[in-house]
Amino acid sequence: MQTKPSLSQAAIRELTGQKRLYLPDEICRSVQDIDIERLAANGYKAIIFDVDATLIPHHIPQVTSEVYGHLRRAEERGFKICALSNATDPERVKSLEDALGMKVMVARPKKPNTQGFMQAIDYMSVPTNQIVMVGDRVSTDILGGNQWEMYTILVDPIPSEAEPWPLTAIRLQERYTHLTERPLKPEEF
Numbered sequence: 003m004q005t006k007p008s009l010s011q012a013a014i015r016e017l018t019g020q021k022r023l024y025l026p027d028e029i030c031r032s033v034q035d036i037d038i039e040r041l042a043a044n045g046y047k048a049i050i051f052d053v054d055a056t057l058i059p060h061h062i063p064q065v066t067s068e069v070y071g072h073l074r075r076a077e078e079r080g081f082k083i084c085a086l087s088n089a090t091d092p093e094r095v096k097s098l099e100d101a102l103g104m105k106v107m108v109a110r111p112k113k114p115n116t117q118g119f120m121q122a123i124d125y126m127s128v129p130t131n132q133i134v135m136v137g138d139r140v141s142t143d144i145l146g147g148n149q150w151e152m153y154t155i156l157v158d159p160i161p162s163e164a165e166p167w168p169l170t171a172i173r174l175q176e177r178y179t180h181l182t183e184r185p186l187k188p189e190e191f
């Protein structure tokens with residue numbers, strides 16, 4: 003499902019002088035659609051990724067070659083990258099780090115709480131306005147990143163039959179509430 007807000011984050015900032023916290027700066031179909039070159043040209047130095055439904059299907063540690071390749075391209079372009087997950091059990095972290103080829107941090111308390119983000123920001127060691135936050139959830143990844151003045155990118159979730167239906171429903175509700183200006187048609191759910 004691709005939804006589009008009627009006003010961009012940049013337009014809202016121009017009107018109000020601040021970011022709308024639940025609105026991403028950009029919406030992409032997937033991680034591999036993120037334009038690394040443009041982010042670099044705009045001065046961004048680091049990218050924090052959500053894990054479940056953003057880099058891998060929910061709780062399934064399988065990274066596609068497209069996602070893996072895009073992460074490596076970001077590193078080759080000079081980006082520091084890491085992952086920050088709400089759902090990840092500490093025992094899952096090592097195998098995820100091996101699969102993704104990068105540091106995975108567990109957010110406790112969960113995103114959008116500031117504690118997890120502070121860990122990731124410490125690790126990145128660059129100002130937060132040079133950090134990009136990428137995730138599939140408006141109320142955790144996007145809100146959390148916007149609170150720190152990061153550039154936020156919302157991606158469509160990677161489909162997974164393992165995802166509990168309440169989580170799928172909550173994600174749709176968040177997007178409906180914060181990103182749409184009209185009711186969704188049944189076929190769009």
Ligand SMILES: [Mg+2]
Pocket residue numbers: 052053054055056137138139
């Ligand atoms: Mg997620």
